[in-house]
Amino acid sequence: MYPAGRPRRLRRDTFTRNLVREHALTAHDLIYPVFVQEGEKKRDAVASMPGVERLSLDLLLPVAQQCVEAGIPVMALFPVIDASLKTPEGDEAFNPDGLIPRVVAALKSRFPELGVMTDVALDPYTSHGQDGLLDDTGYILNDATVEVLVKQALTQSQAGVDIVAPSDMMDGRIGAIRTALEARGDIHTRIMAYSAKYASAFYGPFRDAVGSAATLGKSNKKVYQMDPGNSDEALREVGLDIAEGADMVMVKPGMPYLDIVRRVKDEFHVPTFAYQVSGEYAMLKAAAQNGWLDHDAVVLESLLAFKRAGADGVLTYFALDAARLLQKQ
Ligand SMILES: NCc1[nH]cc(CCC(=O)O)c1CC(=O)O
Ligand SMILES: [Mg+2]
Numbered sequence: 057m058y059p060a061g062r063p064r065r066l067r068r069d070t071f072t073r074n075l076v077r078e079h080a081l082t083a084h085d086l087i088y089p090v091f092v093q094e095g096e097k098k099r100d101a102v103a104s105m106p107g108v109e110r111l112s113l114d115l116l117l118p119v120a121q122q123c124v125e126a127g128i129p130v131m132a133l134f135p136v137i138d139a140s141l142k143t144p145e146g147d148e149a150f151n152p153d154g155l156i157p158r159v160v161a162a163l164k165s166r167f168p169e170l171g172v173m174t175d176v177a178l179d180p181y182t183s184h185g186q187d188g189l190l191d192d193t194g195y196i197l198n199d200a201t202v203e204v205l206v207k208q209a210l211t212q213s214q215a216g217v218d219i220v221a222p223s224d225m226m227d228g229r230i231g232a233i234r235t236a237l238e239a240r241g242d243i244h245t246r247i248m249a250y251s252a253k254y255a256s257a258f259y260g261p262f263r264d265a266v267g268s269a270a271t272l273g274k275s276n277k278k279v280y281q282m283d284p285g286n287s288d289e290a291l292r293e294v295g296l297d298i299a300e301g302a303d304m305v306m307v308k309p310g311m312p313y314l315d316i317v318r319r320v321k322d323e324f325h326v327p328t329f330a331y332q333v334s335g336e337y338a339m340l341k342a343a344a345q346n347g348w349l350d351h352d353a354v355v356l357e358s359l360l361a362f363k364r365a366g367a368d369g370v371l372t373y374f375a376l377d378a379a380r381l382l383q384k385q
Contacts (some may be wrong), residue, residue: 062129081356081361083382087173087329088375091265092159104261105334106341108373110136113159119376121166126379130171130219132371133159136266137180145189146181150207155256157215157232164216169348173248174212174221176205176233185263185271187224187280196280202229208269213245213355221306223250225280227296234301249302256282256307258335263323264319268283290316291323298326307373311358316366321366332372340374349373352381 066072091102098112110121123131135155141148146156162170176188178201184190188201201224209220212293220237223228232248237245255278265267282289287364294305305324307316308331321328340358344351355374362370373376 061353071210071307079360080254081360081363081378081382082127083379084361085130085359085367085381086375087130087132087369087371088128089132089134089371089373090116090119091134091136092155094138094155102261102265103330104264104338104379105373106338106345107377108265108337110265113262115324117162117166118157120163120170122376124167124170126376126383128170128375128379130173131163132173132175132221134175134266135159135180141269142181142183142271144183144227145206146178149178149181149204150211151228151234152214154210154211157211159248160212160215160217165219171218173221174217175210176222176229177224178204178221178318179224180266183271184275185268185273186275187277188226194275197227197341197343198228198280201226202232205229206232208237209243210236210240213237213240213242215244217250219246219304221248221250223239223253223308225253225282227248227275229298230302231300236260240363241281244302248304249297250308250319250331251294251297251302251305252313253281253306253308253378254313256284256309258333259310261334261338274291287316287319288291291319294324298324303327304329304368306331309336310362310370310372311336313362317362317365317367327368328366329369329371330367332358332370332374335371352377356381 065078092108095112096114099115100110102108120263160172179185179187186196190197212220304327306329307313310330310332317330340354343349355378359370359378
């Protein structure tokens, strides 16, 4: 008998392809990151992220409504902070009347069924654009930064956020935040830890969006974010965050790091997420705008790849587009 097997049999018809498919993407797998700014009726495009806008709260509310209608479970908030509020210590990060606490409270009162996630990190709030406090030499201090992150996370949870997501890569911050949340009785606040976050050049457009590209200048984040050459280290980082009390872990960036997603999922079997970051979004958008790639097809294929690699969900600027495409399928 030749050939010994004919794998193409199952590919011949749509019905068998649908029947044997191992992985699928649904709207419930998606987290939608959005940029929010002060003011009313404010809508500013992000040049390096075509289709992405910085919105004031009044314009963000209809987007939240669209997420609910599309079945997207969670929206992730990133603030654009006025330059006048940025300081070396980033104190605005734990102002209970600041932009993020007000947006969280408004979203939760209007759309209680929509999960809201907030970034715990200082870079939108510091005058130097780093995620932490600096010593005299410019080194980013760990434990002093963690103290501020704890205040920031408590401020967010007091405002009613569902998920806090520390994205700073300081050591020990998950344990410190978990302990502080428990001490205040906030036992339901979930922590999604950016556990394996690499010092990546793919964050460029995000830094344009929140304005930290300007404050950061030529400096980088290599003394706290991970080296792209490392893989075992990602498992050590994830192991620590789980032990410290993370409910969910994340790998970031996404598509260039699918090997890390797979290793993390296989090793720990915990809810594992990946962030398809701004630079990945920009690449796909730019190629599609040039007519070099089929936009809708590459969006869905790229997101399905995360599921196949073992991710339980994906943070992606394509979330609304993808959810609507999935509704049509
Ligand atoms: N702590 C800040 C933060 N949170 C999410 C991103 C990047 C997201 C993206 O590129 O889409 C960054 C940027 C950075 O670490 O410099
Ligand atoms: Mg860590």
